[in-house]
Amino acid sequence: xxxxxxxxxxxxxxxxxxxxxxxxxxxxxxxxxxxxxxxxxxxxxxxxxxxxxxxxxxxxxxxxxxxxxxxxxxxxxxxxxxxxxxxxxxxxxxxxxxxxxxxxxxxxxxxxxxxxxxxxxxxxxxxxxxxxxxxxxxxxxxxxxxxxxxxxxxxxxxxxxxxxxxxxxxxxxxxxxxxxxxxxxxxxxxxxxxxxxxxxxxxxxxxxxxxxxxxxxxxxxxxxxxxxxxxxxxxxxxxxxxxxxxxxxxxxxxxxxxxxxxxxxxxxxxxxxxxxxxxxxxxxxxxxxxxxxxxxxxxxxxxxxxxxxxxxxxxxxxxxxxxxxxxxxxxxxxxxxxxxxxxxxxxxxxxxxxxxxxxxxxxxxxxxxxxxxxxxxxxxxxxxxxxxxxxxxxxxxxxxxxxxxxxxxxxxxxxxxxxxxxxxxxxxxxxxxxxxxxxxxxxxxxxxxxxxxxxxxxxxxxxxx
Numbered sequence: 001x002x003x004x005x006x007x008x009x010x011x012x013x014x015x016x017x018x019x020x021x022x023x024x025x026x027x028x029x030x031x032x033x034x035x036x037x038x039x040x041x042x043x044x045x046x047x048x049x050x051x052x053x054x055x056x057x058x059x060x061x062x063x064x065x066x067x068x069x070x071x072x073x074x075x076x077x078x079x080x081x082x083x084x085x086x087x088x089x090x091x092x093x094x095x096x097x098x099x100x101x102x103x104x105x106x107x108x109x110x111x112x113x114x115x116x117x118x119x120x121x122x123x124x125x126x127x128x129x130x131x132x133x134x135x136x137x138x139x140x141x142x143x144x145x146x147x148x149x150x151x152x153x154x155x156x157x158x159x160x161x162x163x164x165x166x167x168x169x170x171x172x173x174x175x176x177x178x179x180x181x182x183x184x185x186x187x188x189x190x191x192x193x194x195x196x197x198x199x200x201x202x203x204x205x206x207x208x209x210x211x212x213x214x215x216x217x218x219x220x221x222x223x224x225x226x227x228x229x230x231x232x233x234x235x236x237x238x239x240x241x242x243x244x245x246x247x248x249x250x251x252x253x254x255x256x257x258x259x260x261x262x263x264x265x266x267x268x269x270x271x272x273x274x275x276x277x278x279x280x281x282x283x284x285x286x287x288x289x290x291x292x293x294x295x296x297x298x299x300x301x302x303x304x305x306x307x308x309x310x311x312x313x314x315x316x317x318x319x320x321x322x323x324x325x326x327x328x329x330x331x332x333x334x335x336x337x338x339x340x341x342x343x344x345x346x347x348x349x350x351x352x353x354x355x356x357x358x359x360x361x362x363x364x365x366x367x368x369x370x371x372x373x374x375x376x377x378x379x380x381x382x383x384x385x386x387x388x389x390x391x392x393x394x395x396x397x398x399x400x401x402x403x404x405x406x407x408x409x410x411x412x413x414x415x416x417x418x419x420x421x422x423x424x425x426x427x428x429x430x431x432x433x434x435x436x437x438x439x440x441x442x443x444x445x446x447x448x449x450x451x452x453x454x455x456x457x458x459x460x461x462x463x464x465x
Contacts, residue, residue, distance in 0.1 A: 022064060026094065030095060031068040054160060077094040110317060125184055167184065207227035237420035254368070282331075290437050298364070317349040334361055386409050386424070
């Protein structure tokens with residue numbers, strides 16, 4: 001195998017100057033306003049299965065996106081050709097598209113006084129994600145898988161161990177005078193073992209660790225051992241009778257509920273009246289112990305920036321903390337400039353920006369604030385119910401709030417986890433579920449930009465045998 005570079009090649013490309021220059025070119029070509037985003041990144045990924053390298057990828061990319069305005073007409077284009085001719089075609093193409101689009105009275109950049117960036121260092125970049133030589137990165141994937149396979153003789157197969165690392169730079173500039181940029185990094189290690197019981201029934205599960213820097217990752221052995229524990233507890237899974245019972249969502253499944261709330265408070269869904277939360281600002285929508293926050297400036301306990309942190313949003317507005325739900329009351333939607341104008345409100349600085357297209361809406365670090373109970377205390381207070389460890393399908397209707405998803409987990413009987421459960425569906429309505437949150441755990445850990453502690457919801461339906 002060829003030697004793998006231990007770090008990405010350094011580049012002298014000034015993304016901020018590049019983005020600002022493209023904006024100036026667009027304005028000189030006739031645009032009334034313009035916005036450009038430039039990105040550069042590299043990625044390493046390896047997956048090892050049964051000790052052998054199955055996939056190995058190294059890639060690097062540079063790209064440029066441009067959005068132009070001709071009054072209330074707008075259009076965008078993108079390119080990975082950063083030569084003078086490529087940039088010329090980008091500007092000409094974007095302006096040509098803008099000339100044939102319909103006017104939109106809500107289109108346009110934010111107001112001049114709104115632009116800015118968080119002045120503090122959010123600790124988004126660490127160069128140690130590439131401190132391992134190529135063979136060592138592969139060995140991290142092997143070590144994670146090996147630890148999982150060695151945990152128990154019932155684990156004799158694997159979907160693999162993996163190691164990932166990436167770094168990136170991003171710059172944004174517009175014709176209102178904003179120019180900003182930042183760097184970010186990521187590293188991750190995972191394992192996915194397969195276990196078999198005495199009857200030949202197989203079960204799969206896995207675990208992972210992710211961080212802004214290599215030094216903050218859990219060891220490959222710890223990841224593999226946890227992956228094995230989670231896989232083994234699924235052996236002997238069976239269905240349970242259809243019934244109404246409390247559901248305890250493990251953190252990795254509770255976070256998907258928070259993601260569904262994001263979909264419901266997104267400005268796009270609100271102005272289209274495609275959300276069960278439309279028109280409910282200031283109303284009580286959940287239990288009094290429910291507080292959901294979106295914080296784009298957050299630092300994790302390790303001192304590194306959160307996975308959703310950034311100094312500014314996709315339109316160049318300074319990142320900030322927004323209380324979405326506070327003690328059960330809906331305090332804010334999440335908005336970019338366009339949806340805010342549609343609703344007669346102000347942006348919450350949640351614009352997300354790809355290379356092409358208009359800005360969308362994204363969350364920063366979106367999370368449910370933790371409670372005071374340990375997960376064991378929450379489970380111990382359930383007489384009969386289901387501890388959900390994984391979910392399947394996409395059965396969430398944001399318009400009506402109807403919720404129905406396939407689930408696997410562990411059955412709770414008299415406060416104890418008894419046996420594994422599979423092939424059941426849990427169902428309810430998000431509105432009712434928010435009001436029926438009866439316990440929130442203290443175990444909030446960020447493994448991605450959306451996070452939740454353990455969560456108990458009463459009154460849901462389990463559809464089984």
